[in-house]
Amino acid sequence: MSDETLTIGVLPLGRPTFDIGFAEEMLSGMLEDLGACGHRLVGPGTLLMDAASTEAAMAQIEAAQPDRILILQVTFTDAAMTCRIAEVFDQPLAIWAVPEPRLGGRLRLNAFCGLNLASHALGLRGRLFSWRYAAPGSPGRENLFGETPMVSPLVAQASQADPASGKALLDRLRGKSIARIGAHPDGFDTCAYDSGRLAALTGLTVTGFDLSELFSRAHAAPAAAAGDLRCAVEGTVSGLDEVDQGELDRSLRLKLALDGMKAEGGFDAFAIRCWPETFTDYGGAVCGPASMMGEARVPCACEADVYGAATQLLLQAASDQPVFLVDLVDMDAADNTGVVWHCGQAPVSMADPDAAARATLHTNRKMPLLFEFPLKPGTVTFTRLSQAHGRQSLVIARGEMLKREMAFTGTSGVVHFERPAEEMLGRVIDSGLEHHMALAYGDHVAALESFAAAAGLPVVHL
Known part of the structure; x- marks a missing residue:
């Protein structure tokens, strides 16, 4: 006492x-x-x-x-x-x-x-x-x-890397475009953005659409195309017959709608207000379609997170492979690991080959289509084009995805970070980091540091 x-x-x-x-x-x-x-x-x-x-x-x-x-x-x-x-x-x-x-x-x-x-x-x-x-x-x-706050904001440091190779990454971003569909949810300051500020930093452009545009395109998609897509998905995941077939059809049609918007607008990534309206107003999840788009190198960010989509494009360019926008949902000092997760939208190439990918439902909204599997083991790199504390920076972390049983439903993985979990936990909170980070397999830290030097971005190493 x-x-x-x-x-x-x-x-x-x-x-x-x-x-x-x-x-x-x-x-x-x-x-x-x-x-x-x-x-x-x-x-x-x-x-x-x-x-x-x-x-x-x-x-x-x-x-x-x-x-x-x-x-x-x-x-x-x-x-x-x-x-x-x-x-x-x-x-x-x-x-x-x-x-x-x-x-x-x-x-x-x-x-x-x-x-x-x-x-x-x-x-x-x-x-x-x-x-x-x-x-x-x-x-x-x-x-x-106590009277004294525990938070001690991290200070980003200027990148000491050679900017030469980073300039090539920056050039690959310039001219690319993101379609933002719907506004980010209230209370998600992590997903707010200024299009002019983003363009000045990366050369990326953003075009906004109402959710109704996505939904109307999905409703209008040909039944035959939806059927063909279902057949293709059946070859990738099991369990399609076990979910509500009407909701499954509506979910698959969202993928066709995104394909159509990409074909017409030439978009390289999407930032989508995924909830609650895709469930409450439309009647199907966009998580599975986001997984499929990501596998095809057209990353999709949840919650209309435009900087999240931009980060995915950056890491995709640095790694030359699909990326996954994750939430960090747990840090366990005793186990010295963290868990990264999202509802069910990781690219299926990230699945542990010993655990078959399955079709599943959104855990809160109880609708398909989501994919479920643990992430495969291997070295992983995390990054975020961050606006924490009102200042743009590049946040970078590296770790090893462990071969573990699925921690939570959806797509999740257990990570051993380079720093001890307890220290990593403190740095995440102190940094004011956004709740979405992009993940790719392999070690891409040097390329990201070089990009930061070329873009004039300070770096925070978690």
């Missing part, structure tokens, strides 16, 4: 599309831990699922004149309410996110990704905070209550 009794305003954030029973179990453990610290806790003690309930809880806490504000990141959430909390309260701020076991099933909480989005959004606003990524019952909870 601390010598000083503090009033802690506690705001437990969650979303109903995750495993709420498990989330409530985690929340109960977190509150029990906090209660054992001897501080006065104020707040609802229940999951806050929307803006209205969070605003009401904030008013309750504000009236109690708290000494500290603690956000419990129990499931994934976007950063909108975190930023609202940071705006209302100027008291020291902390965020506690919880890990979940790697059991091969769905991401039940995905809380780390919520912490990741929050760190980026708060970094853009210059708001420092303390944080914790640990299960209830783990030591170290008192670190959340």
Whole structure:
């Protein structure tokens, strides 16, 4: 127990599309831990699922004149309410996110990704905070209550590489184009962009479309073409007969729509607002089509992440192979590994050859088509054209994908990074890194460093 009794305003954030029973179990453990610290806790003690309930809880806490504000990141959430909390309260701020076991099933909480989005959004606003990524019952909870924030923003360093080969990479990007389909979701500052700034950096151009354009093209796609595509996919993954056939047809038609937009517009990559509207308004997932497009060297970024699509084009040029835009969803100091994941859209050439790729459903929205497999072992390079803390930089990391059982459903892989996992975890949060990184097999660090030198970009080595 601390010598000083503090009033802690506690705001437990969650979303109903995750495993709420498990989330409530985690929340109960977190509150029990906090209660054992001897501080006065104020707040609802229940999951806050929307803006209205969070605003009401904030008013309750504000009236109690708290000494500290603690956000419990129990499931994934976007950063909108975190930023609202940071705006209302100027008291020291902390965020506690919880890990979940790697059991091969769905991401039940995905809380780390919520912490990741929050760190980026708060970094853009210059708001420092303390944080914790640990299960209830783990030591170290008192670190959340200090006056001095734990975040120490990383400083990007000028690249010392020879820019000569990097200039060739930069020239390969110039003149390429990205189709942005729909706007990025609210609270995803990680996916915001300025087309002029991106063009000045890379020479890439961006053309915007409404989601209705994609959906209308998909509905109009010939039935015969959709049937032919289904036959082609049957040769790549198993289990197509086990999913809803109407939803499968709609999903495949999204691939045909993207093909048509590429043929007409000459686009080299796409940044697509993939949820919720592809499910709620259209009725099929774009994840499987994104995998197929990526395999064909036309990368697709989720959540209309234009800089993510640009990063994929860069790493594809550096590696001369398909790339995969991943979320980092777990870091385990005891195992000294992390997990990278996305719903089910990795290029199938990245599948572990000992684990057959299968057709599956989106874990939250329960619609096809997604692909499911663990990533194959081998050396991997990660990178991100980043706008963390409002400054453009190139973030680079290297690691070894391990031969492991599937950590979570969809497409995922267990990575041993060059730095110890605990140090890597701290650097990800301190950097304010966006939640999407591009992954390619092989060691491409030297090429990326040379690109950074040619583009005048400082480098952050995670």
